[in-house]
Amino acid sequence: MKISSVETFILGERQLLVRIGTDAGLAGWGDATLEHRVGTVAAAIREMSGLLLGKDPLPVTDHWNRLMRSGFYRGGAVLSSAVAGLDQALWDLRGRHYEAPIHVLLGGPVRERVRLYTHTWGSPGQTGNPERARELAERGYTLVKASIAGPVDFLARPEHVARFVADLEALREAVGPGADFAIDLHGRVSVPHARRLADAVAHTAPAFLEEPLRPEHSRQLERVTAATTVPIAVGERLFSREEFLPVLQAGIAIAQPDLSHAGGITECFRIATLAESFDVQIAPHCPLGPVALAACVQLDLAVPNFYAQEHIIDLGSAASDDLSILTDPGVLVARDGHIERPTGPGLGIDIDEELVRQRAEEVGIPHGNPAWDYPDGSFAEW
Structure with missing residues (x-):
C-alpha cells in the first residue's frame, strides 16, 4: 500500500x-x-x-x-x-x-466514555451565562467553562474585579456543588492581576483558571501557580513536549494540548505521558469541528491522566449541522455530558467525502478574531 x-x-x-x-x-x-x-x-x-x-x-x-x-x-x-x-x-x-x-493501537482503552465540557458563553461584559450553565448541568455536564469578559487592563479597576467575582458566584450557584466550572483568562491577564483575580475568586472553587498569561510569558507562570490554590491550566498555544516542559515544571494542574496544533496524535500522546510524570492531567483544547474532536476522543480513551474534553460544536443530536459531514453523526452525540467509546476503525468516524x-472553498481573506482596543486606542488582547 x-x-x-x-x-x-x-x-x-x-x-x-x-x-x-x-x-x-x-x-x-x-x-x-x-x-x-x-x-x-x-x-x-x-x-x-x-x-x-x-x-x-x-x-x-x-x-x-x-x-x-x-x-x-x-x-x-x-x-x-x-x-x-x-x-x-x-x-x-x-x-x-x-x-x-x-x-486500541495506542494500548487499548483505559475508560469507556469521555467526559465533556463546553462553554457557557455570556453577554458582552459578562463572564459566563448562568442560565446556560444551569441548562448544561441539567443535561449531565459536570464541567462547564466561561471566558473572562474583556478587554482586561494590566491591573483592572475594583469595579471590574467585583463584576468578575459576582459573575463567578452566579456560575457556582447555577451549577451547584455537584458540578465544576472553569474560567478561561484567554491570555488577557498580567502576572499581578492574575494573582489578584485568583485570590478574589478562590471561594467559588473554580475547577481551573485557564491561560492566565500569554504563551510568551510562560517563564513567569510559576509566579502565578505558587501564589494560589486554584488549579492553573495552559497549553492551547504550546506546540511540543519541549514547550510544555517549562510549564509542567512551573506547577500547572491541567495541560491543554491541541491535537490540531501540537503535532497531532503522535506528539500529544507524548505530551500526555510527560504530563503524567508531573501528576498533571490533560484536557485537550478543541474549538474545532468533528474530525478534530474525534482525534481528541481517541487520545482521551488511551491515556490514564485524562481530565475532560473541550468542545464548542453542537453535540446535542445526530441532526446537528456541526456533525453533518459525518455519515453516522450519532458516534459523537453527547449523552449525559459524555461521549461513549467509539468502536469503529481509525478515528471512529466516517466522512461524507462527496x-x-x-x-470546499477557495482560499479567501479571513475575517480573523475580533479586534479590541483599550480606551486610549492601544492594542488589547482578545
Whole structure:
C-alpha cells in the first residue's frame, strides 16, 4: 500500500480537513485547522506532501519525524498544525488498515466514555451565562467553562474585579456543588492581576483558571501557580513536549494540548505521558469541528491522566449541522455530558467525502478574531 494523494479541503476559517489517499483504496482524514490561517497551513501541507507521496503510510512515527524535522526550520503554529493534520490522517489510515480504533493501537482503552465540557458563553461584559450553565448541568455536564469578559487592563479597576467575582458566584450557584466550572483568562491577564483575580475568586472553587498569561510569558507562570490554590491550566498555544516542559515544571494542574496544533496524535500522546510524570492531567483544547474532536476522543480513551474534553460544536443530536459531514453523526452525540467509546476503525468516524468536496472553498481573506482596543486606542488582547 502506497500513499497516492494528499488533499486539503477548506470548509471555513475554522475547518481545514486533510485527506490522505492510497492506491489500495483506503483513505485517512485529519483536521489541520489553525484558526483564521487555514490557507497558510494548506500551503504548508502541499509543500510537505512530497515527503509522503509514494510511501507506505503505516510507519506513522517515522513519517512524523520526517515531516517535523526534515525541513530544517521547524515548529511554530503553522508547521506544527500542518504536521498535526497529516498525523491524524495517517493514524486514521493505520487504524483502518488494521481494522481497529486508534485508541486500541495506542494500548487499548483505559475508560469507556469521555467526559465533556463546553462553554457557557455570556453577554458582552459578562463572564459566563448562568442560565446556560444551569441548562448544561441539567443535561449531565459536570464541567462547564466561561471566558473572562474583556478587554482586561494590566491591573483592572475594583469595579471590574467585583463584576468578575459576582459573575463567578452566579456560575457556582447555577451549577451547584455537584458540578465544576472553569474560567478561561484567554491570555488577557498580567502576572499581578492574575494573582489578584485568583485570590478574589478562590471561594467559588473554580475547577481551573485557564491561560492566565500569554504563551510568551510562560517563564513567569510559576509566579502565578505558587501564589494560589486554584488549579492553573495552559497549553492551547504550546506546540511540543519541549514547550510544555517549562510549564509542567512551573506547577500547572491541567495541560491543554491541541491535537490540531501540537503535532497531532503522535506528539500529544507524548505530551500526555510527560504530563503524567508531573501528576498533571490533560484536557485537550478543541474549538474545532468533528474530525478534530474525534482525534481528541481517541487520545482521551488511551491515556490514564485524562481530565475532560473541550468542545464548542453542537453535540446535542445526530441532526446537528456541526456533525453533518459525518455519515453516522450519532458516534459523537453527547449523552449525559459524555461521549461513549467509539468502536469503529481509525478515528471512529466516517466522512461524507462527496459533501466535503461540495462544500470546499477557495482560499479567501479571513475575517480573523475580533479586534479590541483599550480606551486610549492601544492594542488589547482578545
